[in-house]
Every structure is written in C-alpha cells, then in structure tokens.
Amino acid sequence: MYPKNCWYVAAHAHEITDQIFARTILNQAVIIWRAADGSIAALEDRCPHRLVPLSTGKTVDGLVECGYHGLRFDSGGACAMVPGQDTTPKNIKVQKFPVAERHALIWIWMGAADLADEDLIPDLHWMDAPGWAATTGYLHFKCDYRLINDNLLDLSHETYIHKHTIGNDAVADSPVMTEVIGDRVVRAHREMPNIDPPPFFAMAQGNDKPINRWQIAIYMAPGFNMTEAAFHTVGTDRTRDHFMMRPIHIITPETDHSSHYIWGLARNFQLDDDELNDRIYEATQQTFMEDRELLEIQDQRLRAEGMPKLPQLPVKVDKAPVQGRKLLEAMIQAEQDDPNFCLPPVMLADDDVVTQPFAVAAE
Numbered sequence: 440m441y442p443k444n445c446w447y448v449a450a451h452a453h454e455i456t457d458q459i460f461a462r463t464i465l466n467q468a469v470i471i472w473r474a475a476d477g478s479i480a481a482l483e484d485r486c487p488h489r490l491v492p493l494s495t496g497k498t499v500d501g502l503v504e505c506g507y508h509g510l511r512f513d514s515g516g517a518c519a520m521v522p523g524q525d526t527t528p529k530n531i532k533v534q535k536f537p538v539a540e541r542h543a544l545i546w547i548w549m550g551a552a553d554l555a556d557e558d559l560i561p562d563l564h565w566m567d568a569p570g571w572a573a574t575t576g577y578l579h580f581k582c583d584y585r586l587i588n589d590n591l592l593d594l595s596h597e598t599y600i601h602k603h604t605i606g607n608d609a610v611a612d613s614p615v616m617t618e619v620i621g622d623r624v625v626r627a628h629r630e631m632p633n634i635d636p637p638p639f640f641a642m643a644q645g646n647d648k649p650i651n652r653w654q655i656a657i658y659m660a661p662g663f664n665m666t667e668a669a670f671h672t673v674g675t676d677r678t679r680d681h682f683m684m685r686p687i688h689i690i691t692p693e694t695d696h697s698s699h700y701i702w703g704l705a706r707n708f709q710l711d712d713d714e715l716n717d718r719i720y721e722a723t724q725q726t727f728m729e730d731r732e733l734l735e736i737q738d739q740r741l742r743a744e745g746m747p748k749l750p751q752l753p754v755k756v757d758k759a760p761v762q763g764r765k766l767l768e769a770m771i772q773a774e775q776d777d778p779n780f781c782l783p784p785v786m787l788a789d790d791d792v793v794t795q796p797f798a799v800a801a802e
C-alpha cells in the first residue's frame with residue numbers, strides 16, 4: 440500500500456521535545472524525542488525486555504526509561520542502564536529509525552536504513568522560508584491515505600464540500616490541464632477568470648470584487664501535496680498584484696485505514712499578521728475537516744465492499760488522481776522488485792515564476 444524507502448513526515452518540529460512523542464507510522468509504533476544534545480531520536484515503541492511499549496515510560500537525562508522495569512535506552516537504541524545490575528548486556532537493543540529535522544518538520548525513514556540519505560528529503564521550504572509565513576496544523580483521518588491524495592488531486596470537490604470557504608460553481612465548471620512530471624509528480628491546473636470570490640478569498644482580498652483565480656494541485660508520491668491557490672482582483676496585474684497561498688498537505692499513512700494529515704498553509708502576504716494567522720488556522724482546519732467527514736464515510740464503504748478499484752466509472756476530473764495512483768503503484772512495485780530502489784524527490788513549484796494562464800481551449 441505504501442513505499443518504505445522514502446522520507447515521511449512524522450510530526451511538526453515544534454511537537455518534538457525532550458519528552459516522549461508516540462506515533463504509529465506505516466503500521467509501526469515509534470517514539471520520537473530530543474536527546475540531551477538536542478538531536479532527534481526515533482526508536483521502535485517496544486521494550487526488548489518484556490515487550491511493553493516504551494511510551495509507557497519517560498525520558499531521564501535524554502535517555503528513554505521503560506515504564507515497567509526502568510531499563511534505559513539511548514538515542515541509538517542501545518541499553519544504557521539496567522536497574523539492580525552493573526552491566527548492560529549488549530544484546531538488549533531497540534530498533535532505531537533514521538530521522539532528520541528540516542523545513543520545520545521531523546522526517547523519518549521506515550525502509551532500509553542504509554538508504555536514508557538526507558538529500559532525498561523533499562523540498563518543502565515554504566514551511567519556514569523568508570518571504571513566506573506558514574500557519575500549521577494536524578488532523579487525524581480514519582481513512583486510507585490514498586483517498587486523501589485522490590481528493591487533493593481532484594479539486595472539483597471544492598464546489599460541493601467547501602462552499603462555505605474556498606469553493607463555488609466556478610471550480611467544478613472550469614477545465615483542468617493535467618501534466619505528469621518524471622516518476623513522482625502530477626500537476627492539475629485550473630484557471631478561473633473573472634469569477635465571484637468564494638468566502639475565504641473575499642476575506643483575504645477584503646472585499647467581494649470579482650477575481651481571476653488559478654489553482655494548481657501538485658502531487659508527489661507517496662503523500663506530498665501542494666495546492667498553489669492564487670488570485671488577483673480583476674483589473675489588476677497578475678504578476679504583481681496576486682495573493683498566493685501554498686497549502687502543503689503532507690499525508691503520512693498511520694495504518695492501512697488511518698492517516699496523519701500534517702499541514703502548513705504558506706502565504707506570501709501579511710506575513711506578520713497574527714490575527715490573519717488565527718483566521719487561516721480556523722478556516723483551514725474547518726475546510727480539511729469537511730474533507731475528513733466525507734473521506735471517512737468513503738473508507739468505511741470501500742472496506743465493506745472489499746476495497747474495489749477506484750474510480751469505478753472514470754469521468755474527466757479523474758485524470759489527475761488516476762495518474763497519481765499510477766505513479767504510486769509503480770513506486771511500490773519497483774521497491775518490491777528491488778529492495779534498494781528509491782526515487783529522488785522532484786521540485787514542487789518555483790518561487791520566481793507565477794504560472795501563466797494556459798490555453799483553456801486546448802482541453
């Protein structure tokens with residue numbers, strides 16, 4: 440269901456402290472914490488003594504102490520102390536996972552550890568780059584992570600699910616241009632000239648004047664999505680006067696039917712506006728919870744029907760999600776054929792270029 444030889448996001452960096460943070464990733468329970476020197480550590484959440492989860496315990500001087508008999512482990516998974524004895528047997532060990540901190544995120548590698556190269560971490564610099572301000576959040580979804588990718592690659596659903604925030608009829612009515620880039624990326628681009636602003640855009644613009652809106656859903660397998668969401672008031676200059684938001688949706692599988700939705704909404708305007716930040720947080724959580732409600736119902740139905748292939752009856756808007764699934768399946772298959780297979784990431788978007796309108800007649 441998912442490739443293992445790639446970096447996944449485990450958490451926002453601010454969530455990881457010197458205390459134990461427990462999370463299941465790709466069906467594997469792990470604990471993550473900051474060791475005494477501030478470095479990030481990740482171990483299997485399983486004490487090798489009597490197999491109790493280490494998350495029953497606590498950290499002491501940068502070491503993890505099991506909650507049952509107090510054995511302590513260091514960030515490399517070696518046993519550092521056994522209460523009541525002077526020696527620490529070398530064979531008492533916990534599996535460790537490669538981790539890294541970048542773009543205000545904690546990354547974890549669940550596959551073959553010797554392949555974990557930090558150069559393979561996707562570039563999500565909008566999360567903490569100069570010129571951008573990112574509002575961040577987290578939601579737990581009780582659904583297969585692939586359903587979330589499908590949802591983010593077909594934004595026609597905004598018209599129906601998100602009419603109180605980012606959707607109106609113009610979204611579903613506008614044609615989409617789909618493009619596959621390399622082995623890992625799909626882009627689905629929509630132009631919406633001279634439309635009424637949906638509520639969220641009217642809030643950002645400060646009025647109800649008509650807008651020229653564009654939207655590019657970008658997917659990188661297995662679970663990285665960025666929506667370039669931009670607009671400018673009709674009559675103003677697209678390049679100079681646009682507002683742009685880049686919601687980054689990081690979908691990390693928890694189990695086969697649950698997912699971590701770790702998000703950051705980067706904007707290039709009103710960078711220091713804390714009040715706007717709060718409003719964006721509320722509106723974004725609300726928007727993603729609308730998706731969650733529907734996707735959890737969909738997952739239940741799919742399970743009841745034995746996980747049939749989707750879409751059952753493809754229509755035009757399925758083009759991008761179908762391409763996304765194909766890339767993902769190829770990545771999983773390649774790893775099954777060659778356990779050392781891993782793909783380099785692809786740049787999601789260019790900061791210096793405001794995407795120009797495409798010829799809608801071509802679609």
Ligand code: FES
Pocket residue numbers: 486487488489490491505506507508509510
């Ligand atoms: S089960 Fe962990 S110390 Fe005994």
Ligand SMILES: [Fe+2]
Pocket residue numbers: 590596597600601726727730
């Ligand atoms: Fe949505």
